[in-house]
Amino acid sequence: MTAADVLLLALGAIAVGAGWRVVITSHLVRAGLWLVVTLGAVAGAYLVLAAELVAWVQVLLYVGAVVVLLLFAVMLTRAPIGASSDLDRPGWTGLLVGGGAALGLGALLLDGYRWQKVDAPAVGSAQLLGGEVFRHWVLPFEVLSVLLLAALIGAIVVSRPAPGDDSGSR
Amino acid sequence: MHPVIPYLTAAALFGLGVYGVLVRRNAVLLLMSVELMLNAVNLILITSDATVRAELPASGQVFALFVIVLAAAEVGVGLALILALYRLRASVAVDRIPLSERAPVTDGIPVQRRPSGATLPVRDEVDL
Numbered sequence: 001m002t003a004a005d006v007l008l009l010a011l012g013a014i015a016v017g018a019g020w021r022v023v024i025t026s027h028l029v030r031a032g033l034w035l036v037v038t039l040g041a042v043a044g045a046y047l048v049l050a051a052e053l054v055a056w057v058q059v060l061l062y063v064g065a066v067v068v069l070l071l072f073a074v075m076l077t078r079a080p081i082g083a084s085s086d087l088d089r090p091g092w093t094g095l096l097v098g099g100g101a102a103l104g105l106g107a108l109l110l111d112g113y114r115w116q117k118v119d120a121p122a123v124g125s126a127q128l129l130g131g132e133v134f135r136h137w138v139l140p141f142e143v144l145s146v147l148l149l150a151a152l153i154g155a156i157v158v159s160r161p162a163p164g165d166d167s168g169s170r
Numbered sequence: 171m172h173p174v175i176p177y178l179t180a181a182a183l184f185g186l187g188v189y190g191v192l193v194r195r196n197a198v199l200l201l202m203s204v205e206l207m208l209n210a211v212n213l214i215l216i217t218s219d220a221t222v223r224a225e226l227p228a229s230g231q232v233f234a235l236f237v238i239v240l241a242a243a244e245v246g247v248g249l250a251l252i253l254a255l256y257r258l259r260a261s262v263a264v265d266r267i268p269l270s271e272r273a274p275v276t277d278g279i280p281v282q283r284r285p286s287g288a289t290l291p292v293r294d295e296v297d298l
Contacts, residue, residue, distance in 0.1 A: 004171045012179030019183050019206050023190035028198065035202050038183070042209050045176055049220045051231045054238075058212075061238050066205060066245045073198045073249045077256045087196050089265060094192030102185020109177040109214075113221075120171045121220040124228060132228045133235070144239055151243035155250035161257075 004120055007048045015041035026083040032071050039063050050121040053129050173221040176213055184210035197252045197262040201245060208241045 018037035025031050039062045046055035133141055183206055190203025212234045219230025256262050 002171060005175060008171070008175045008179075012175055012182075015179055016182045016186070019186040022202055022206060023186050023194065023199075028196065031199055031202055035205065038206065039209060042183075042213055045179070045213060046216050046234075049176065049216050051216045051219065051234070054212075054216060054231050054234050057235060057238055061242055062205070062209075066242060069245050069249050070198060070202060070205075073201070073252055076253055077198065077262045079196075079198070086263070087199060088193050089195050091189075091193035094189045097192055098185045098187075098189025100185075101188045102181050105184055106178050106181035109181060110174060113172075113174045113177060115172060115174065118171055118173050118221045124231060129228050129231055129235075132226065132232055136226050136229075137232050137236075140236060144236060148239065148243055151247050155246045158247070158250040158254050 002120075004048050008045055011041045011044045011048065014038075015045070024088075026085065026087055028074050028079040028084070028087070029071070029081070032067055032074060035070070036063055036067050039067070050123045052124055053126045171220075173217055176217040180210040180213040180217070183207070183213065195263050195265055197248075197255065197264050200264060201248045201252070204244070204248075205241065208237060208244075212237050 015038050018034045018041065021034040022031050022038060025034060039058065043055045043058040043063070046052075046058060187203045187205075187207030187210060190206060191200055194200050194203060215230040215234045215237070217230075219228060219234075222230075224230070252262055
């Protein structure tokens with residue numbers, strides 16, 4: 001057990017614990033705030049795994065933008081402030097499928113890696129990552145920009161009130 | 171460093187996400203559970219980037235960046251869909267969308283009207 005192991009264990013425990021709270025809590029807003037904890041812990045794990053740029057992008061985009069969007073969604077759908085009792089449906093199937101997915105994936109990865117030791121990776125730099133993106137992954141990068149544009153237009157079209165509808169100015 | 175620790179964390183996060191998607195009834199919570207799953211995938215990508223020697227350096231990190239961008243786009247479109255659903259039904263409970271009933275009129279918005287002005291007969295007939 002090295003320092004990296006201890007850090008990864010602690011961050012993983014925080015991420016899983018907060019993720020558990022996200023899926024069981026009965027407060028909508030608290031689910032969003034626990035999601036922040038999960039995403040932050042995962043960003044910390046990225047830092048330990050020497051993916052610096054991805055960690056900061058995660059903080060910027062996920063913790064910054066995505067969670068704010070989700071909280072906007074909570075507010076715009078006029079979610080109740082306190083606890084609501086009807087957020088879950090009785091879900092043995094969910095427990096079965098979710099548990100099965102976690103156990104199957106865990107068993108697969110456990111079988112693949114055992115208690116194998118790997119040298120800690122060298123700290124990655126934004127320069128290396130940027131070079132890779134623009135040397136080998138240019139086409140996916142450009143396609144991704146088209147996808148962002150499509151998502152932007154799609155979101156506007158979906159959320160726009162119907163043209164003949166003058167009362168729907170919200 | 172033992173790579174199995176982040177791998178198992180990712181597996182647990184993915185399972186939590188699947189559980190959330192299947193059990194939650196509020197559409198916003200569904201989106202949050204999808205985020206959990208996407209984060210599990212990202213964690214696996216980053217860990218394998220740190221442990222497996224690939225032909226191209228840092229491919230896993232590049233993929234993780236792409237997945238993060240995809241997640242941002244997905245949340246944007248998902249929010250738009252949820253708001254459209256809320257405007258139509260005044261509720262975002264995904265299992266209680268009354269597909270076989272007449273939709274309630276919310277805040278004076280005539281929800282039966284399409285842009286063409288025609289009524290929407292589909293809603294009366296579609297049944298899950």
